[in-house]
Amino acid sequence: MPEAELPCDDGNDRLREAHLKNGQAETTALFAPYFALAGLSAALLVAWSMAEHGRIAHIVLWLAAVSAIYWWRYRKAIEAGTSAGSRSARAQSEWRPVLEAVGLAAIWSSLPVYAFANHPAGVQVVIAGAMGALIIAAIALSAVPAASMAWISTMTLALCVAYWFGSPSIDPALAITIIGFAAIAIVGVARLTRWTYAQLRDMAKVRTQAESVRLLLREYEHRGVGWLWQVDHENRVVYISSRMTSLLGRSTSQLIGHSLPASLGGNSALGRTLLARQPFANLEMELRTRRGARWISLAGDPIIDMAGQFQGFRGVGSDITEVRKTQERLTNLANMDVLSGLPNRGRVRQLLGEALSTAQATNVPCAIMFLDLDGFKPVNDTFGHPKGDAVLKGVAQRLVKEVGASGHVGRMGGDEFAIVIRDAQGRKTIENLAARLIESVARPYHIDKVEIRIGVSIGCAYGPIDGQSVDDLIQKADMALYQAKGQGRGTCCYFNDDMRSVAEHKLKLEQDLSNAISAGQLRLLYQPLINASDQALVGFEALIRWHHPTRGIVPPNDFIPLAEETGLIMQLGDWVIQEACRAASTWPEHISVAVNLSARQLVMPALPATVSAALSKYRVQANRLELEVTETVFLDDSEGSLDVLKRLRGLGVGIALDDFGTGYSSLGYLNKAVFHKLKIDGSFVREAATNKETVAIIQSIVQLAKSFRMTITAEGVETADDFTRMRDLGCNQIQGYLFGRPMDFDRASELVHGIQSKMTA
Numbered sequence: 001m002p003e004a005e006l007p008c009d010d011g012n013d014r015l016r017e018a019h020l021k022n023g024q025a026e027t028t029a030l031f032a033p034y035f036a037l038a039g040l041s042a043a044l045l046v047a048w049s050m051a052e053h054g055r056i057a058h059i060v061l062w063l064a065a066v067s068a069i070y071w072w073r074y075r076k077a078i079e080a081g082t083s084a085g086s087r088s089a090r091a092q093s094e095w096r097p098v099l100e101a102v103g104l105a106a107i108w109s110s111l112p113v114y115a116f117a118n119h120p121a122g123v124q125v126v127i128a129g130a131m132g133a134l135i136i137a138a139i140a141l142s143a144v145p146a147a148s149m150a151w152i153s154t155m156t157l158a159l160c161v162a163y164w165f166g167s168p169s170i171d172p173a174l175a176i177t178i179i180g181f182a183a184i185a186i187v188g189v190a191r192l193t194r195w196t197y198a199q200l201r202d203m204a205k206v207r208t209q210a211e212s213v214r215l216l217l218r219e220y221e222h223r224g225v226g227w228l229w230q231v232d233h234e235n236r237v238v239y240i241s242s243r244m245t246s247l248l249g250r251s252t253s254q255l256i257g258h259s260l261p262a263s264l265g266g267n268s269a270l271g272r273t274l275l276a277r278q279p280f281a282n283l284e285m286e287l288r289t290r291r292g293a294r295w296i297s298l299a300g301d302p303i304i305d306m307a308g309q310f311q312g313f314r315g316v317g318s319d320i321t322e323v324r325k326t327q328e329r330l331t332n333l334a335n336m337d338v339l340s341g342l343p344n345r346g347r348v349r350q351l352l353g354e355a356l357s358t359a360q361a362t363n364v365p366c367a368i369m370f371l372d373l374d375g376f377k378p379v380n381d382t383f384g385h386p387k388g389d390a391v392l393k394g395v396a397q398r399l400v401k402e403v404g405a406s407g408h409v410g411r412m413g414g415d416e417f418a419i420v421i422r423d424a425q426g427r428k429t430i431e432n433l434a435a436r437l438i439e440s441v442a443r444p445y446h447i448d449k450v451e452i453r454i455g456v457s458i459g460c461a462y463g464p465i466d467g468q469s470v471d472d473l474i475q476k477a478d479m480a481l482y483q484a485k486g487q488g489r490g491t492c493c494y495f496n497d498d499m500r501s502v503a504e505h506k507l508k509l510e511q512d513l514s515n516a517i518s519a520g521q522l523r524l525l526y527q528p529l530i531n532a533s534d535q536a537l538v539g540f541e542a543l544i545r546w547h548h549p550t551r552g553i554v555p556p557n558d559f560i561p562l563a564e565e566t567g568l569i570m571q572l573g574d575w576v577i578q579e580a581c582r583a584a585s586t587w588p589e590h591i592s593v594a595v596n597l598s599a600r601q602l603v604m605p606a607l608p609a610t611v612s613a614a615l616s617k618y619r620v621q622a623n624r625l626e627l628e629v630t631e632t633v634f635l636d637d638s639e640g641s642l643d644v645l646k647r648l649r650g651l652g653v654g655i656a657l658d659d660f661g662t663g664y665s666s667l668g669y670l671n672k673a674v675f676h677k678l679k680i681d682g683s684f685v686r687e688a689a690t691n692k693e694t695v696a697i698i699q700s701i702v703q704l705a706k707s708f709r710m711t712i713t714a715e716g717v718e719t720a721d722d723f724t725r726m727r728d729l730g731c732n733q734i735q736g737y738l739f740g741r742p743m744d745f746d747r748a749s750e751l752v753h754g755i756q757s758k759m760t761a
Contacts, residue, residue: 025080027143028097032077035140036070039108042130042137043067046112049126053119062111069107073100097147105154108134109162116162124162131159135189142193152189226318229300231260233312235274247319249290270298277302277310284320295324337411339389340396348410351420353470356463358422365462367424368473369434370481371399373415373441374455374489383450390447391454398440402433418477424462434458434492442490457484458492466495476500510566512548513559517575521547524579525742528751529594529713530734532727537752539592539626541735542580543742544572564600573601577614581625583745585618587752594626594656599633602641608648615651622652628679630658645674656713660701678705680731682716688725695729702730 043066047059112127119127135155141148227241237255245252248263255263261271267285281299300315335347343351355366373395380388392415399409399417407421419437424430441456459481467473476495479502484493493499516522526540546554563569576595584593601607615622627648633641649655656677680701687694705712714726717736726734743751 025077025083025143028141029077029080029082031140031143032074035077035137036074038134038137038140039070039104040067042134043108046127046130049123050112050115050119053123054115058111058115066108069104073104097141097144098150101141101147101151102154105134105151105158109155109158113158113162117165127162128159131155138189139192142189142195143197145193145197148189148193226316228314228316229260229298230303230314231274231312233310235259235261235271235312237263238312239314244317247289247294247296248287264296274300274313284324293321294319295321340393340411342396342400342417343408343410345410345412348408348412348418348420349470349474351408351410352463352473355420355422356468356470356473360464360468365424365465367421367430367460367462368477369419369421369430369437369492370412370459370474370477371417371419371437371441372457372481372485373417374457374485376415376454379452379454383447383452387447387450387452391445391452394445394447395441395454395456398443399437402436402440406433430460431492434460438490438492455490457481457489459484459495460492461495506562509554509559510562510568512551513546513563513566513568513572516546516548517571521549522572522575523547523744524576524583525744526583526593526748527735527742528740528748529592530739532714532723532731532734535739537591538733539594539624540583540748541594541596541628542576542583543596544576545742560598564598567600569598569600570604573598573607574610577611578617581614581618581620583748584620584624586749589621589624591752592624592626592654594628594654596628596658597633599629599641602629602633602644605644607644608651611648611653612651615653623654626654626656626677628656628658631660642674649674649676659715675708675710677711677713679713679715679735680726682736685714685716685722685726685736686718688729689721695725698726698729706730 043063047063050059109131112131116124116127135152138148138151138155141151227243227247228239229237229241229244230239232238236257237260240252240255242252245255248255250263261267261274264270264285265287270283270285273280273283279301283298285296285298287294287296296317297320298315298317300313302313303311305311335343335350337344352366352368358364359366376388376391379391392411395417396409396411399419403409403419406423407419410418410420412418421430421433437458438456441454445452445454459477459479461467461473461476461480463473466476476499479499480493480495483499483502484491487493523545524542525545526542528537529539529541530536531538544556544560546556546559548554560569563572580593580595584591587593597607611625611627614620615625629645645655654676655674656679657675658679659681660678678701680698684694684698688698702712711733712731713733713735714722714731715735717723717726717734717738719738722736723734723738740751
């Protein structure tokens with residue numbers, strides 16, 4: 001046992017020993033009148049039988065001594081029993097009861113033993129019977145086994161001595177009877193003594209435990225952990241701690257005898273719980289006190305007596321006001337968006353669930369509006385995250401101001417917000433609110449002398465009209481938002497069944513696309529790339545096509561964005577790189593192949609390893625592979641994308657910036673030593689025939705590219721005039737229908753080998 005526990009165990013042992021001694025004293029006092037009466041009665045009987053043949057003076061003196069000692073012993077026993085457990089009780093030696101028993105037995109038996117031989121057999125029988133009766137009287141000393149056995153032993157020894165020396169002619173039958181009687185008495189009394197002592201020991205143990213519990217409860221109250229209470233079978237207060245009376249601002253007398261539920265403000269939950277007469281715990285209730293509202297927690301157990309009758313309740317209580325406040329603060333933090341101070345995604349779902357339940361019960365529709373900021377990502381890239389956060393806070397304030405008390409505004413994360421409208425009966429009201437929100441968010445934000453402009457797109461769904469569950473409504477509002485973004489942004493769309501059809505079509509297309517690669521439905525077509533100076537074939541651009549078994553040819557504009565949304569673009573892009581390298585491995589070394597990369601692919605750090613593995617597998621030189629990206633790759637994770645592009649350039653592959661001039665972020669990245677080629681978008685090529693400003697733009701692009709030692713490729717060349725114009729403006733390479741439409745691998749190989757044959761001839 002650990003040393004730290006020993007003092008506590010020693011204390012319990014001492015306490016248990018004290019309770020045992022008190023129990024012995026109380027039991028001895030209880031039997032003291034019986035013991036004194038038995039001793040004095042036996043003494044009078046013996047004295048009367050000895051009076052005829054004995055000396056009266058000796059008998060009177062002996063009676064006086066016996067009476068005096070029994071009276072003294074009786075008074076001491078009563079005093080000890082009365083003071084047991086009190087502070088006035090004196091500690092006594094364990095041997096004192098034994099010595100008292102031996103002394104008392106010796107004094108009582110002194111005259112009978114001494115005069116036994118001088119009396120006739122009839123008197124001897126009386127003496128023996130009296131002493132046998134006193135042996136049984138040892139029951140009165142059973143609380144102290146040692147004293148009881150000392151009394152029995154002394155009286156038995158005295159009787160044996162009397163017979164041994166005083167009556168050699170005693171009848172053997174009588175002797176056996178007396179000895180047998182004494183033996184039975186001794187055994188019986190001894191067993192009773194042991195049983196009594198065991199009972200006292202158990203009682204002492206129970207008292208010790210009760211004392212420990214009492215001390216613990218006192219400590220519980222003293223340290224302010226909680227308070228104690230007890231009620232009777234009619235729920236009237238029997239006991240209540242002073243700490244609780246202080247909390248209620250009333251005296252103990254004002255509570256004792258009164259109903260506990262009524263005293264605690266008429267709490268019905270407590271009343272029902274007490275009437276159930278079952279154990280309970282963590283019953284929380286609010287009290288109105290002089291110090292304001294307080295929260296308490298109660299626990300209790302029913303009191304059942306030995307007859308199985310219900311006698312009331314006893315239990316504990318505690319003030320949990322601070323705990324409740326802490327829980328409320330934690331709940332608020334868990335439900336609040338830290339940046340904006342608005343409800344977060346989880347809380348928005350709760351609010352929508354409550355609004356939907358009310359709508360289903362009252363037939364008054366609710367609404368959920370999803371808002372996505374337009375043009376917010378460039379704000380972080382251009383001005384930094386602190387200003388971006390300031391914009392988000394400004395948006396939150398404007399949304400709350402416009403919505404007012406008609407709904408709850410929450411932030412779903414990033415640049416997405418949501419609004420829960422409890423009463424959406426008037427569709428026109430919701431439409432007007434959406435228009436105000438769009439107009440409010442579009443107003444400029446002035447942050448640190450910088451003017452920032454963004455917009456917002458909104459998708460809306462009504463419950464329970466558009467959905468019977470929170471998830472369903474959120475999905476429908478998200479569909480509407482997706483359509484609003486697709487309509488040019490800065491608009492609000494409301495869910496309808498057509499969107500459901502589009503969503504189902506999109507889901508089916510996604511499922512088909514996931515199986516397209518393994519099913520061999522994807523193909524690469526190759527469009528020729530021509531040298532502008534001599535019209536020689538220098539390479540191909542690989543363009544993916546999907547041959548669906550039932551839909552036919554699915555345009556790239558339909559499934560490429562879908563692949564980007566679902567993450568299938570990674571698997572799709574890896575297949576394109578592998579297939580393009582396989583094709584290039586069958587063509588002469590001067591023929592290159594270009595592959596388009598998605599912005600989603602560039603966020604994958606493993607892309608350079610995938611490209612390197614494909615080049616090694618098909619033994620294609622790195623400079624024969626070109627990877628084309630658009631300006632959109634720099635709108636999101638520009639630093640991460642640039643790092644991947646640099647690693648790809650380090651492999652030796654070419655990096656081309658496609659559709660140059662259609663965006664706004666390209667110029668800042670031309671000096672990063674990443675791109676080796678610029679591809680002028682076909683819209684510039686077509687407009688150059690009629691627009692002098694477009695010609696000037698192309699000239700500027702060519703000059704810019706040459707300053708960075710980049711190759712210039714003109715896309716969308718469809719006429720001879722377009723070719724001549726682009727060549728004269730300084731373009732190095734030409735791509736377009738004039739020199740060939742996208743063709744399959746076999747046709748491209750025939751073109752390559754046909755030209756090769758002509759060159760050989």
